Amino acid sequence: MTDASADLLDRVRRAARQEQFLEVVSAEEATRRFRAALDLRPLPAERVMLAASLGRVVAETVAAVSDAPPFDRSSVDGFALRAADTAAASEAAPLRLRLNAEVLACGMAPRIEVAPGTATAIATGGMIPRGADAVAMIEWTELDDAPGGPALLLTRAVAPGQFIGFAGSDIARGEAVLRAGTVVTSREIGMLAAAGVAEVPVVRRPRVAVISTGDELVPPGAPLPPGGIPDSNAAILAAAIVENGGEPVPLGILRDDEAALEATVRDALAQADMVVMSGGTSKGAGDVSHRILSRLGAPGVLVHGVALKPGKPLCLCAVGRTPLVVLPGFPTSAVFTFHEFVVPVIRALAGLPPREETQVAATLAVRTPSELGRTEYVMVSLAQAPEGGLAAFPLGKGSGSVTAFSQADGFFAIPALEAGAEAGAKVAVRLIGSAARPPDLVIIGSHCIGLDVVLDALAAQGLRARTLAVGSLGGLAAAKRGDCDLAPAHLLDAATGRYNTPFLAPGLRLVPGWRRLQGVVFRPSDARFEGLDGREAIRRVAADAGCLLVNRNAGSGTRMLLDGLLGGARPAGYANQPRSHNAVAAAVAQGRADWGVAIASVARAYGLGFLPLADEVYDFFLPETRAQRPGVVAFLEALRAQAVRQRLEALGFGPAE
Numbered sequence: 046m047t048d049a050s051a052d053l054l055d056r057v058r059r060a061a062r063q064e065q066f067l068e069v070v071s072a073e074e075a076t077r078r079f080r081a082a083l084d085l086r087p088l089p090a091e092r093v094m095l096a097a098s099l100g101r102v103v104a105e106t107v108a109a110v111s112d113a114p115p116f117d118r119s120s121v122d123g124f125a126l127r128a129a130d131t132a133a134a135s136e137a138a139p140l141r142l143r144l145n146a147e148v149l150a151c152g153m154a155p156r157i158e159v160a161p162g163t164a165t166a167i168a169t170g171g172m173i174p175r176g177a178d179a180v181a182m183i184e185w186t187e188l189d190d191a192p193g194g195p196a197l198l199l200t201r202a203v204a205p206g207q208f209i210g211f212a213g214s215d216i217a218r219g220e221a222v223l224r225a226g227t228v229v230t231s232r233e234i235g236m237l238a239a240a241g242v243a244e245v246p247v248v249r250r251p252r253v254a255v256i257s258t259g260d261e262l263v264p265p266g267a268p269l270p271p272g273g274i275p276d277s278n279a280a281i282l283a284a285a286i287v288e289n290g291g292e293p294v295p296l297g298i299l300r301d302d303e304a305a306l307e308a309t310v311r312d313a314l315a316q317a318d319m320v321v322m323s324g325g326t327s328k329g330a331g332d333v334s335h336r337i338l339s340r341l342g343a344p345g346v347l348v349h350g351v352a353l354k355p356g357k358p359l360c361l362c363a364v365g366r367t368p369l370v371v372l373p374g375f376p377t378s379a380v381f382t383f384h385e386f387v388v389p390v391i392r393a394l395a396g397l398p399p400r401e402e403t404q405v406a407a408t409l410a411v412r413t414p415s416e417l418g419r420t421e422y423v424m425v426s427l428a429q430a431p432e433g434g435l436a437a438f439p440l441g442k443g444s445g446s447v448t449a450f451s452q453a454d455g456f457f458a459i460p461a462l463e464a465g466a467e468a469g470a471k472v473a474v475r476l477i478g479s480a481a482r483p484p485d486l487v488i489i490g491s492h493c494i495g496l497d498v499v500l501d502a503l504a505a506q507g508l509r510a511r512t513l514a515v516g517s518l519g520g521l522a523a524a525k526r527g528d529c530d531l532a533p534a535h536l537l538d539a540a541t542g543r544y545n546t547p548f549l550a551p552g553l554r555l556v557p558g559w560r561r562l563q564g565v566v567f568r569p570s571d572a573r574f575e576g577l578d579g580r581e582a583i584r585r586v587a588a589d590a591g592c593l594l595v596n597r598n599a600g601s602g603t604r605m606l607l608d609g610l611l612g613g614a615r616p617a618g619y620a621n622q623p624r625s626h627n628a629v630a631a632a633v634a635q636g637r638a639d640w641g642v643a644i645a646s647v648a649r650a651y652g653l654g655f656l657p658l659a660d661e662v663y664d665f666f667l668p669e670t671r672a673q674r675p676g677v678v679a680f681l682e683a684l685r686a687q688a689v690r691q692r693l694e695a696l697g698f699g700p701a702e
């Protein structure tokens with residue numbers, strides 16, 4: 046073996062994932078072991094200023110420092126007097142009371158006692174003077190400037206205590222205003238302020254160190270080198286830590302360097318109440334982070350490998366009583382296991398109750414296969430089902446997706462011993478976040494960036510649409526089942542050369558959309574395409590084994606167009622079949638393929654050369670039963686709106702005929 050090939054083999058061995066999980070356990074067993082190793086009592090209290098207590102958890106009973114109100118005060122504008130004087134007062138025989146020589150505005154301390162037969166003018170909120178035991182409203186009186194000095198004529202009897210708010214009647218000094226465990230909102234802050242509390246004892250927020258590992262990761266927004274991936278895990282974890290009462294301590298991205306990783310993890314353990322890492326956990330016992338974990342201190346690794354999907358490679362550890370978790374790198378797996386296993390611990394340390402969970406019943410729209418031996422959690426979108434109730438559509442994006450968890454309304458479980466769930470099955474969907482409101486419009490079919498223009502216009506009216514990109518044929522099938530409101534499609538019928546209309550079925554109508562230009566895309570520097578017409582280019586490069594195609598998935602309109610043009614030829618790269626125009630453009634732009642077919646607007650966005658092939662028609666199948674729904678009516682209006690049409694044209698989408 047040459048040195049070079051020995052080196053290559055060595056590198057492959059090191060990079061290879063050897064499935065060396067300690068022992069794959071159930072989610073329940075993982076939770077049990079993790080909790081047993083930890084101290085889950087709320088962290089000790091700290092005192093914060095009133096304004097800083099918003100969102101914090103009260104650590105111990107807070108007692109009122111002062112009464113509210115702090116003194117007896119008038120609740121009307123009028124006159125403080127002695128009720129006993131007024132018993133005989135009436136409209137017919139008004140009672141004359143001498144006015145004392147002060148007017149009690151708010152914030153004034155009274156100087157003159159209200160003696161029998163006298164009254165003192167007082168404002169709402171004014172302090173009740175000594176001697177007075179009631180207040181008469183100004184409306185019941187008339188002033189009388191008699192020779193004996195200013196007097197008051199009162200036309201009604203007043204009851205003792207009338208219109209007086211007594212000291213401590215709202216909050217009594219020493220009374221408990223808040224108890225431990227209360228989350229401080231603006232309402233609690235108002236009470237504390239009234240009770241004279243300037244500082245609040247709150248549970249210290251658990252500090253959670255966040256570390257991402259992976260040579261490919263770059264901070265969000267930084268330029269992406271070839272193979273680079275934005276570190277989205279650290280961002281979503283930090284925000285979720287805040288949402289659950291913790292304080293994130295971001296420690297950045299670490300490369301696969303054992304010494305540096307160990308130093309950072311030790312530093313994290315020293316300054317945080319908990320450490321959350323992501324990435325590199327499925328590589329097993331030979332992996333860097335795993336080797337480090339085993340020497341940080343007892344009890345060490347508690348669980349490595351959980352029988353669930355997403356999340357199998359999850360690793361739960363404790364160093365002393367400090368939890369340390371290594372989440373799978375895949376974003377959906379990372380955030381899902383974070384919410385299942387880590388959030389309850391953060392909330393317990395933060396003194397927060399477990400999150401409330403809402404479950405709704407739904408009907409599964411399509412058959413969903415799953416892996417035997419692992420409980421599989423399927424992320425779904427919910428929509429109104431045609432027969433009433435809710436329909437659940439699996440997002441079908443897999444553990445590597447960054448959007449599946451963020452865009453799902455919820456998820457349901459397929460038990461470990463089942464190989465899938467059938468279409469029509471009743472499933473219990475656990476809702477994520479507050480996405481309980483079903484969308485106003487469900488669109489299933491082919492995706493086009495032009496669609497975003499129409500949906501933007503709907504969003505401006507407060508209407509929410511849910512789109513699932515499953516290709517033109519998948520959308521047509523959903524429309525026939527009545528599972529969606531609209532199914533965008535660009536289906537070419539080879540026999541007639543016409544788009545979409547030949548595919549109409551009973552119960553469906555076709556709404557004209559727009560035209561878009563499909564063409565061959567290639568790198569502008571590639572001379573093999575220079576000066577050719579689209580069809581001519583396909584004939585030539587299809588026969589060139591060195592010119593790699595990136596195809597499209599079966600069922601997509603673009604694939605049908607290309608297959609028609611290829612007339613049975615199978616050029617090199619034919620088996621590479623991504624699901625979108627963007628994936629085709631990215632493969633060509635990055636040199637993983639040399640040509641493909643995509644729409645002009647996408648070619649332009651990727652700076653690719655473009656040879657027009659067909660001016661295709663992108664329309665919408667609409668089930669008649671859905672035509673009157675307000676979301677559909679609004680969509681059809683938006684589609685015709687002048688402003689929408691102008692934006693579509695600016696993007697290169699022409700009017701439908």
Ligand SMILES: Nc1nc2c(c(=O)[nH]1)N[C@H]1C(S)=C(S)[C@@H](COP(=O)(O)OP(=O)(O)OC[C@H]3O[C@@H](n4cnc5c(N)ncnc54)[C@H](O)[C@@H]3O)O[C@H]1N2
Nearest residue numbers: 062257274276277278324325326327328357373374375378
């Ligand atoms: N042969 C096997 N391959 C894989 C197995 C297996 O058992 N045998 N397990 C699979 C499962 S399940 C999962 S989940 C993933 C998890 O792998 P790792 O935890 O080792 O994660 P990485 O390999 O480091 O990364 C996976 C993937 O996620 C991206 N990533 C990582 N960190 C971040 C981040 N902070 N932000 C955004 N994206 C991140 C990374 O670039 C990779 O694409 O392994 C399967 N494979």
Ligand code: MOO
Nearest residue numbers: 355356357378444
């Ligand atoms: O368990 Mo992994 O999280 O399936 O993708």
